[in-house]
Amino acid sequence: MPTKTVDRRIERTRQLLQEALIAVILEKGFEAATVQDVIDRANVGRSTFYAHFQDKEDLLLSGFEHLWAEFEKHLNAASANNEGPWGLSLSMFQHAESQRRLYKAMAGKQGGNIALTYIQKYLSGYLTDHLKQQLAKRKKGFPPEILSYHIASSFISLLTWWLDNDSTYSAEQMNDFYRQLVEPGVNMIMQNG
Amino acid sequence: MPTKTVDRRIERTRQLLQEALIAVILEKGFEAATVQDVIDRANVGRSTFYAHFQDKEDLLLSGFEHLWAEFEKHLNAASANNEGPWGLSLSMFQHAESQRRLYKAMAGKQGGNIALTYIQKYLSGYLTDHLKQQLAKRKKGFPPEILSYHIASSFISLLTWWLDNDSTYSAEQMNDFYRQLVEPGVNMIMQNG
DNA sequence: TAAGTAATCAAACATAGTGTTCGGAAACGT
DNA sequence: ACGTTTCCGAACACTATGTTTGATTACTTA
Numbered sequence: 001m002p003t004k005t006v007d008r009r010i011e012r013t014r015q016l017l018q019e020a021l022i023a024v025i026l027e028k029g030f031e032a033a034t035v036q037d038v039i040d041r042a043n044v045g046r047s048t049f050y051a052h053f054q055d056k057e058d059l060l061l062s063g064f065e066h067l068w069a070e071f072e073k074h075l076n077a078a079s080a081n082n083e084g085p086w087g088l089s090l091s092m093f094q095h096a097e098s099q100r101r102l103y104k105a106m107a108g109k110q111g112g113n114i115a116l117t118y119i120q121k122y123l124s125g126y127l128t129d130h131l132k133q134q135l136a137k138r139k140k141g142f143p144p145e146i147l148s149y150h151i152a153s154s155f156i157s158l159l160t161w162w163l164d165n166d167s168t169y170s171a172e173q174m175n176d177f178y179r180q181l182v183e184p185g186v187n188m189i190m191q192n193g
Numbered sequence: 194m195p196t197k198t199v200d201r202r203i204e205r206t207r208q209l210l211q212e213a214l215i216a217v218i219l220e221k222g223f224e225a226a227t228v229q230d231v232i233d234r235a236n237v238g239r240s241t242f243y244a245h246f247q248d249k250e251d252l253l254l255s256g257f258e259h260l261w262a263e264f265e266k267h268l269n270a271a272s273a274n275n276e277g278p279w280g281l282s283l284s285m286f287q288h289a290e291s292q293r294r295l296y297k298a299m300a301g302k303q304g305g306n307i308a309l310t311y312i313q314k315y316l317s318g319y320l321t322d323h324l325k326q327q328l329a330k331r332k333k334g335f336p337p338e339i340l341s342y343h344i345a346s347s348f349i350s351l352l353t354w355w356l357d358n359d360s361t362y363s364a365e366q367m368n369d370f371y372r373q374l375v376e377p378g379v380n381m382i383m384q385n386g
Numbered sequence: 387t388a389a390g391t392a393a394t395c396a397a398a399c400a401t402a403g404t405g406t407t408c409g410g411a412a413a414c415g416t
Numbered sequence: 417a418c419g420t421t422t423c424c425g426a427a428c429a430c431t432a433t434g435t436t437t438g439a440t441t442a443c444t445t446a
Binding site: 109146 | 336340346362379
Binding site for chain 4: 244
């Protein structure tokens with residue numbers, strides 16, 4: 001197999017920019033962050049930034065994709081224990097716990113909507129697949145898109161609350177809260193649909 | 194009583210700017226909107242804008258405060274029917290239904306977080322007061338701030354879903370969905386806390 | 387370790403938006 | 417019709433964006 005080495009400078013520049021963006025987000029929020037802030041903090045030339053990324057959204061997205069890939073590794077590693085919607089949420093709480101700084105910057109209120117929108121869509125998709133069969137049985141049931149949307153956004157709002165408030169509850173506790181809040185309503189709807 | 198007339202020009206300028214902002218938000222979103230966009234659309238001089246508002250946030254806030262005052266009128270008018278958390282949510286769905294365009298611009302995904310943050314805090318406050326007594330009884334109960342936060346943000350996410358998707362469900366239907374999703378979990382927690 | 391390649395940098399530039407100031411013109415209320 | 421207030425437009429300094437250039441630096445590989 002070909003040694004696919006990436007030029008050390010590229011690696012370093014990208015890391016510097018990623019880290020600088022995280023720091024700026026935590027300081028003043030993603031919306032208020034400017035490319036200028038980032039390159040100043042990273043000590044990287046202006047033209048160098050634009051050689052790597054189109055804009056700050058692109059930079060954030062690149063970092064998020066990396067984080068998400070790590071999450072999926074974690075998810076697969078724990079797949080034995082963490083199946084179903086409540087296992088998926090637990091995995092995400094756990095991964096967020098192990099990467100608090102990054103999650104706070106990307107999935108906190110300061111982080112804008114890029115990561116949150118992605119997660120929302122991911123969860124909605126997963127839930128739609130997962131609940132499809134059971135909802136298919138019912139005729140005039142509860143609107144499935146609202147159900148999926150609710151389960152997903154409830155998770156997200158708990159996650160961001162947890163991150164923004166630097167809450168000391170464990171990932172497992174947060175997932176328990178999440179289940180206690182959401183599961184009863186979902187069960188009622190699945191039964192009576 | 195003193196006739197408290199406001200100069201017609203002031204009234205007109207403010208209205209033009211408000212409406213222009215709504216239009217721009219619906220077109221490209223609040224974050225992307227610029228003061229330049231607004232004054233171009235409103236056909237108002239640059240210095241005139243700054244004579245009335247500090248920036249686009251200020252302009253949005255001013256419009257939101259007006260809308261919110263109208264909501265509170267509606268709420269008081271319906272107070273007989275709409276008591277408790279689920280009555281409050283119904284009132285808000287109803288008011289949103291009667292002012293869809295404004296609500297979509299301010300409380301939709303395109304509208305930024307100014308209005309949503311305000312509503313979130315308002316609801317959380319209301320719920321904290323309203324649930325305080327019942328939660329006080331329990332000792333090691335469910336964290337009340339998480340409970341309030343969840344009830345409020347579930348409402349908000351349903352509202353924005355409704356607005357963003359131009360859903361044709363009625364305000365009453367939306368409130369039913371909201372109750373079905375959220376009430377069972379809340380009741381479980383209040384009983385077993 | 388030397389040679390060639392590739393990334394970085396600073397500087398300059400055009401563009402766009404921000405927020406303020408000013409005097410003259412227009413619209414307003416009484 | 418008068419005096420007051422608002423509006424306008426032009427100018428200005430400032431900050432940030434996104435691109436281009438050629439010289440410099442640092443990396444890879446042979």
